[in-house]
Amino acid sequence: LHDNLGTVRLNVYEQGHNNVNYDFLGSCEVKVKYVDDDSTIFWAVGPAQSVLISRVPCCGKEVELTIPLENATSGELTVKLLLKEWQFSDGSKAVANYNPALVIHDQQNAVGTQPVQPTFTGRKLKISAIEGRNLAPMDRTGKSDPYLKLFYGKLIRKTKTVNQDLNPVWNQDFIFQEVSGGEYLKIKCYDADRFGDENLGNARVNLEGIEEGAPKDVWVPLEKINQGEIHLRIEVVASELLQNPSTNGSENGSHPTGDGCMVEVVLVEARDLVAANWGGTSDPYVSVRYGQIKKRTKVVYKTLNPAWGQTLEFTDDGSPLVLHVKDYNNILPTVSIGHCEVDYDKLPPNQTLDQWLPLQGVNKGEIHFQVTRRVPERHLKAASEEQPKLIASSNFSGNVRSLIRKAMTLAEEEEEIEYIRQMLEELEGAEEERELTVTQLQKDRDLLITKVKELEKAMSGFF
Template identity: 30%
Template structure:
């Protein structure tokens, strides 16, 4: 049994933000922190007070996390970025919203006394005395304190207050991981109602000391317990009255906390086997459970359930059969084939990056002015053409058409060359869809429908949205500027084209359609798909030429035989799957002493399920390997260690078992967390994973973080191996997918029972299946029995696990 917590985060938009620049505007972006640890940075939206981000993330966390905070910042090129405001959601707040928090939240001012983090290690005991008992407080150490000084650290000390008396520890200079090991005693009067307050402060020579957090204890409870020792989370000072703030604007968020208790694999086998059997039987299955699940799924969670089901059947090798079943069910209906979209999202993202990535990169790098609408041409934005002569409107339009034709041609060429690069499950899905549509519409006048069905998924729901919003498909780190956005928009411009007679409505995904070059090619240049605006006409020759290319591509895509697919899969299976790759900077040490003279060198890194390797270039034959099995931890490094907040360390053992550390510098917080997540996921099952580590470096004769002189010291901070970001290329987690399906079915169990009652005959229509014998031969009854068994398994697991109660001594004062 394993407890897993995750946060689904969607940062939608902001409104009415204050102007931070002299231009009367701002350049806002968001930083997301979990327990004061930055894990996400959105793209910057330039020159606006009402930014739209629309970015989605899923973060896996330990169940002990406390809060998630959203900081809205204003990016500045020449000075430190300004903090506009923040929204903080505690774990308790999120737990009160089972369907998630969704809506607008007012930005609050960032109060330094509330920006606390970290924990303090204390030992408290009541010591009997000859005259009176004494309260003994041992201040041992602290970890992960907030850095308050420019050097990226603090100079912490601790004040202990009780009954009007105050005692202080010594000051530890330049450390967020101080160790004091100092003890204080106070005379304790029986029945005293005073609280013991332990405060951490950052000492400053010139300005006032900075507050780092506090812990307050109830002395009466301590008297009853006699002794208590442990790590206590530092809390903000909320005793001061909050002063009135100006209007800082609002942030629209969607945040959902999901806590799942995942049982051992064997518990889910009956559910998985039952669903797999139904898929294998197809539409002639006795109970048709898949249609019932689809029917009872609400619109708001339809896509989530579709993705989870697809992942479940991908793990069982039945994705093609599942999608084929859905295609058969959807043909003739007016609803859309929603799992096909999920298939592309789950299995086709790497393929999308390979096909579309170079075209998107070229558009971003060229930054050409592109406009086809004469009413929107701004000649002054284009520049001059030869001998400093301003370009005419006609020249701008012709040059723009030529640029778009070039991009479209490059995309079509990349597609036609990508048949064998297309994932096997995606090819099989398209082959089944093509065959089913052709069987359903066999007449000659509908000969284009199978091609349109395939391209409606490939172009309309995958390639065109990625062209319009490359940041949301992980093709770019930042949103496009205004000029680049217009180029992308003309390649994939949204138009409401209404219903089309050429194809069934389920193919078209009711609502907006792309009246653009890419989608017109995808629609096989049917009359209803041609450009409505006359100014789009210059692209039509390229569209007509692309139709033949795309038809040839689809023909080859759906004609690949099963044997050829198996041969290709065997070839790929001999290679270690690539998890992540890209350039990073590795720390190189020169001289005899460790880290005496250092520099970072740019190398190309590749992470597979076997090793982390790095070389000078991606094609270099000579590379250095760190075996995956030897990795013991992947953690962040303190900013002060290398004057950078984007450095991580990979702690591993070499071939003879000696501990080693590689320091890697990333370009931004997102890249840092993506690499940390990837390394943690692939090494999560390693033996010998560390539970603690040093966030600093061993420089000279001591650790820079806690100042300990023993290089082999176990570490002053706890590792965070369970904090990861979900990525599109993550390996499947079969038990979690089965648990999520079970959780969904529990939510619709009442509806399923009503359906079962309607299908059963006789006087026992209200009865519940009581065992395998009664459910035998009735798939829906079997499903209800499986749900009942899983419910009992969860109850047994909860009854057998110890509950983690909060300390009775800790009493926060507000």
């Protein structure tokens, strides 16, 4: 199956004499769709053009459907379907006995193992998508409209589309936090098409062994296709130019993040929620989105005042924290009954924010939660000894990037509006470029002032 929707088609034949001829008796098909709450819906056309539908809450659950044969005067087929797993573009997957409150990041993790969070080395990588050459032609004109997607850690970045060119030039830079453990950079090249983008090949690049001051310039051949190469430049961003949020604090330098630092979210309760069911109640649960990670609470059935009392934890990297309250439905997709964004950026380490917030997007409803930034003592000591390294414009840049990522998160919730996400990603990249340039200019100015003072001191000996 591809994308979030697929079709299973079954053809029924009658075996002829001597196992030679096979007479076609009819066919039927089952549609399969992935839903954002990690459930899966199966449906088919039933008797008298009715709809047969069944929903399973997670992978590994079996469904059974009895479907009439198409193109036949009579006959029906009973099938049992068991979905093994869903795989996602960021490398995560939903597997049998998958708990939607957990996210499996490593595609090679065995079923039942604990999810692995990416850990950062403390460095930042600048990956430049420079150009491509000899790409495969996909259009009738003998050309393609190529663009790249770069996957690293939890992030996905996308270049601009170059129209009608088999040797495109992108010249776009992207900043990533370096991930430990031999994480590969994954590249996918696509031909943009109005009716569905076509794959032009993919590649993997090993980023181990890259040293500061020694950029890696490579041509990477595309795999799973007969032609095409991508030109990349990979380098470590100098530590004095960009302060690393994973070790020195959040993007405004106010909080330690990274190894051992956690954001603890307690979903306590909600009150006066919107009734989403015919009976005047709802079956509410909370889907918590922290950056690109989603976790969820249990479902509390038939109430407008649920009490969850559940604690969820995330590795603190300064990402936006958004709470989505949803009504669980056994057959149809879930319904949103409000959301809110938690502003925890100014929360002091190891102190708890206990708050009721009104839900947005609906006319009533509030949610009660507690948020704590758990920071080990060693990080607090290191942060107290470190002097601020960024100028005021860097603080502004951090705030702008934070707002951009929040908007990206909301765009994803609205059925992944690709155009909006692309614009926001490009804007975030431009903001990081501006910060890098401003900080470099300050460094050059300080160096110039030092040289002028040395020159003045040297010249003073002649008078």
